[in-house]
Structures are given as C-alpha cells and as structure tokens.
Amino acid sequence: MFASASWSQSGYNAVHWLRNEETKSRLSALAVAAIIASMSEPKSCNAALAARDLRVNWHPCTQMREHDARLPMIPIRHGEGAWLIDADGRRYLDCISSWWSNLFGHANPRIAAAIAEQAAKLNHVMFAGFTHEPAIRLAEELLRIAPPGLARAFFAGDGASAVEIALKMSFHYWHNVGRCERTRFISLMNAYHGETLGALSVSDLPLYRAVYAPLLLQPIIAPSPDWLDCEPNESAEEVAIRRLQDLREILERHAHETCAVIVEPLVQCSGGMRMHSPGYLTGLRKLCDEYEVHLIADEIAVGFGRTGTMFACEQANVTPDFLCLSKGLTGGALAMSAVLTTDRVYEAFLGDYAANNAFLHSHTFSGNPIACAAALATLAIFREEPVLENNRLLAARLAERIAPLCDHPHVSGIRQTGLIAAMDLVADRKTRTPYPPAQRRGLRFYLHGLQKGMLLRPLGDTIYFIPPYCITTDEIDRMVDTATEGISAATG
C-alpha cells in the first residue's frame, strides 16, 4: 500500500498543481476538469478527495504544512465495526477508537437507528424553559449509574465545554456561599483538560499551552502521581502516597484561595497515557474534604468502561463534586458532554432572581435530543450486553500480547489500565533515554501502521492502544503484531 499511498500523494500534488490559478489560466477549464477526472477516477478517489480537502479544510491538532509531503490525508467513506474504509476501499483497524470516543463500532446500527428515529421526531429545542423525554431519561440514567451522591446533570456540547462548566460552577459555588477569595484551581503536572482557554489553563502540556500562556488562568500545579516517575523499587501505591503528601503541602498553603482540584482519574491520556494507583484518588478525596475544596473528576477519556469499571472513580470508591463526561457518552457518534454534580452544589445556586446567583452559562445545543438519543442507545448497550466482562477478556488478551515487548531494546514503560495500553519508544531501554524529538520516531510508527491498515496514532513517541469494545481477540492479535513490526520499523 505504500506505493499507492505515495501515488495518491503525487496524485494530490498534481491535482493541487492543476488547481493552481496560474496553471488554470494556461489550460482550458475543460481540459483541467478532464485531467482531474481521469486522475481521480477510477484510479484514486482518495487523491481527489484529499486534494479538495486540503484546499478548504483546516484540521485540528495538525501542522497543515506536513500534508504537502509527509503526511497522507485519508478520506474515510464509511465505518463498519472497528474498521474504517477509505474512498479507495482500503481498510484501517481503528486501534485508538477515533480519539478514544468510539465504543461499540463505527456506524453502530443500534445507535444509528436511535439517531434516525429521534431526528424524524424532534431535532432540537432550546433547553431553557423547554425539555424533552430523551434529556430527562438520559439525566436519570446517568445519575443512576454514576458514583453515589451525584444528583444533577448539566449538558453541553463537547469535552472542553464540560470542563469550563465544572470550573465555572465550582468558582461560582464559592462565590455564592460567600467565599469570594477562592479564585484558583489546582491541577496536576502533565494534565490535559481540553483546548478552550479555561480548560487549557488547567492543562499542563507545553505543546498546546505555551503560546497561549499570556491569556490563561494561573493554576497551581501539583506533582503527578504517575508511577513512571517512581524511584527505584517504589510501587505505584508508594508514589501515590508521596504525591498526596506533596498535595497536602500545597493545600496547606493554597486551600484558602482554591476552588477545586481537577484530575483525570487513573489515566492522564493526552499527557502520554500516564497511569496512577486508585489509592491516589481515595487520598485526594480525603484531602479535598479536609481542606474543603471541590474535586473535579475529568472522566471525558476514561469514563464508560474504558478502565475496567463504568467510571474510573469507582475503583477508588470516590464521588467527585463534579464529574465531566463526553467522548464515549454517545458511543462516539455525536458531540455531547455532561457535568454531573451534587445537590449541595446545585442548592447554592438557588435564590431570589434579583440576587443574581443562578448559573447563567448556556450553549445553544445543550441537551440536544438527537445526541441524547445516541447516548441513551449507548447506555442501553451497557445495560443489556456484558460489556465490562467482555472488556476484561479483551484487556487480558491485550496484556498477554504486549508483554513480550518488555524485552524490546527500544521500548520502555509498558503500562495498562483496562483497555488502555501504552509504551514509549526510547533510544535506550535501560536508561530510558528518549529519542531526539526531531527524529519523529512516533510519526514513522504511525505511517507504518497506515501502510498495514491500522490506525495507530501515537502521542509523540508514546504509542498506545485504545481499541473500540467491539474489537475481537483476533483483531487484537493483528493490532499488536502490526505495532510490533512498526516499532522495529520506527526504531531500526
């Protein structure tokens, strides 16, 4: 496939050239159209679509210049279970669930039917002053399955807006109860909570944050309990205890000005799939209670069964004051998010209209009925099928298949929590020396995967697997075999 991939690249360049204004003026419009048509059809629909795309679209998280030569742009025409199929009919196993959102497969028939049915009934109605059964049922169902004590759901459109809502609600709560000096947040080193200014403020990844720093809130950054940072012979639990002590010292100094601590329970995903012990969350809840600050759990990536339990907080028996959900909420079919919170928080916003203490935050598409229908279909699958049990079998297979990579001279830090597994490509395993970033080893790994029909998009040199729950054990085997070849190709 590499040959055809580079063909489509040169196809794209040629189409680009043909669309160039100067070229156009030299060739008649008809001739150009004929050449483009003959190049694109039937040889490569991919090339033609990629060329059109790159003339008009600006893609997320991408240096667009790379698409000139280095990176293919792949037009996907349809999805089928764990597979994506491009315009030329090539298939890719979606090993990362399209940014960790897909749970039960692309174009899942049950979710698709729920969407179609709802769309034929009611697309949207404003969610202030109006409501509808899908939103009522979804809130009831989410609160039923969430950690005990969460009693209210606030809907929004995507993950970052859920984080904004949790931050604003926490701040506003303290304002409403007369603690106006509380204006700051504590977040963890290596955290990621989204790209809007508030969410980016409490994130700690310089790649995304540095340039915007002058625009952002100044959070207090606590050390991460990530056990990859442990001392020799230290266990994950011991790292957690040490990091809780660090956090206690921070709270001792800053609790009086702090609204909330925000964490990604169990796995910091964008920050390189860094994992910690559930004991950290248990201790964190206790510290937040002791110092009277809120706990915001950002389960946007890890919620809905990804870590082995429905919500990661369950593994620590913890109820946060705010639980942020998105990505898997609709099974990956539609943009939607929710913030669940407690009656205690909710009640602090009740009062006379004139007191102006209501939460006036709004998004036009809050509680969108079609998105609610997709989420309800997703939750029905969880209720009716043995999803978590099946995930445990898949996770065990994944663990078994990646274990031999421990011996690879250029792999370090193999780690797994439920259906999230990751490892780092390193120049030297013993010293854990990374490759110089300019060598783009992760990119080589990504390109190798595409060539072999696998979507395995690493985070820098951290490669990871977050497959949809509908993946089979055979597909897990293929995925890990291809990744193993890709590691050799990228590090050889």
Ligand SMILES: *Cc1c(COP(=O)(O)O)cnc(C)c1O
């Ligand atoms: C993806 C993600 C977000 C942001 O969600 P978007 O829908 O991309 O805005 C926030 N927090 C975590 C932990 C995420 O993984």
